[in-house]
Amino acid sequence: MDVRRLELLRELSERGSVAAVAIATHRTPSAVSQQLKVLEQEIGFALTERKGRGIQLTEAGRALARTATDIAVAISRAESLWNAYVEAPAGNVTLATFPTGGQMFLPGLIDAVAAVPGLTLTASDRDPNLAGFAALTNDYDLVLAHSPNGARAWRESGLTVVELMIEPLDVALPLGHPLAGHSYVTPTDLIGQSWIGVPLDFPFQQVLVELERISEEPPRVVQRFSDTRITEALVASGHGVAILPRFTAVLSPSIELRPLVGVVAERHICVLMRPDHAERPSVQLLVATLRAEAERILQGGAAAYVIDY
Incomplete structure (x- = not known):
């Protein structure tokens, strides 16, 4: 499961339309739709359904979008910790030495x-x-x-x-x-x-x-x-x-x-x-x-x- 496709699903959950997701992520609407279809194939569940002239998330889509949010938070936290780790002399350093x-x-x-x-x-x-x-x-x-x-x-x-x-x-x-x-x-x-x-x-x-x-x-x-x-x-x-x-x-x-x-x-x-x-x-x-x-x-x-x- 590709984290980048999960992020598109999360964006769809928050922005409400493929067109809005396309603008926010600098993609074409067709590229966004294609990636969402690939994600559906990967997990084996329908993630979107038609609603009027647009689409909305299914129950499975909403659940996976919440998971995508959790993953995004974890990644952001990891990046923050890593930045602090590499910018300052902190943490544990391991050393092997001859006697x-x-x-x-x-x-x-x-x-x-x-x-x-x-x-x-x-x-x-x-x-x-x-x-x-x-x-x-x-x-x-x-x-x-x-x-x-x-x-x-x-x-x-x-x-x-x-x-x-x-x-x-x-x-x-x-x-x-x-x-x-x-x-x-x-x-x-x-x-x-x-x-x-x-x-x-x-x-x-x-x-x-x-x-x-x-x-x-x-x-x-x-x-x-x-x-x-x-x-x-x-x-x-x-x-x-x-x-x-x-x-x-x-x-x-x-x-x-x-x-x-x-x-x-x-x-x-x-x-x-x-x-x-x-x-x-x-x-x-x-x-x-x-x-x-x-x-x-x-x-x-x-x-x-x-x-x-």
């Missing part, structure tokens, strides 16, 4: 959202492989993602991608490890080390791939975990070395970080959105807040971490 991204961004983001009346945030932690981040945009307004290559990782996805920051990836060493005395480490330094790695399809794996390419020695990976907290625990207990993000590693006194030089060791943190979601003022506000948080994190990290090469 260390949530650690970095969520405290400041939640504080910012709390200061905006009518705006709420529902966040969830997810830890997919590289390809899985794009799929999360089907269920979330915003997806915090990371990759070795930045926005290029999602170039063909059709998504709106905003790069927030580049976080260095350092080598995590147990306290007292011979390399802990270095101000930085190189691929050659790491030959023969036992590694606590990540699943093969996770972004950090790319660093180990580059180490193998440069040193021509495959890293000896003894364990693989997606959870950096497990990785940190194993490094701290002396079971291997690992790649950890500089700003989000929660280090025990038994772990030391050293920069890795001679290899591109970094992750690009981006926010992914479906293009229609990206147009919402509430989503745009959160993206701006995420960018401000990223700048704050970068400034704090640069001040606290001076590398002497």
Whole structure:
């Protein structure tokens, strides 16, 4: 049942003649009559009957016209609510984040959202492989993602991608490890080390791939975990070395970080959105807040971490 034909029936109920409906809707009388006949065929009831030289609604026509009015009111209310929704940063925004991204961004983001009346945030932690981040945009307004290559990782996805920051990836060493005395480490330094790695399809794996390419020695990976907290625990207990993000590693006194030089060791943190979601003022506000948080994190990290090469 076409809503536009229902609207013509409603107009006929209110205006009383096909000619009046035609004028109001910028149609010809024959076009109005044709559409009303199609509507009758769709529902299987006569909606009009002859009265003198004109027509009037049947009982079924009057009932359906009342329904058409209810539908018009509902549509108008929905349009009004939608206009308010898209014109102001309000409503609930959903966000998925990888765990260390949530650690970095969520405290400041939640504080910012709390200061905006009518705006709420529902966040969830997810830890997919590289390809899985794009799929999360089907269920979330915003997806915090990371990759070795930045926005290029999602170039063909059709998504709106905003790069927030580049976080260095350092080598995590147990306290007292011979390399802990270095101000930085190189691929050659790491030959023969036992590694606590990540699943093969996770972004950090790319660093180990580059180490193998440069040193021509495959890293000896003894364990693989997606959870950096497990990785940190194993490094701290002396079971291997690992790649950890500089700003989000929660280090025990038994772990030391050293920069890795001679290899591109970094992750690009981006926010992914479906293009229609990206147009919402509430989503745009959160993206701006995420960018401000990223700048704050970068400034704090640069001040606290001076590398002497």
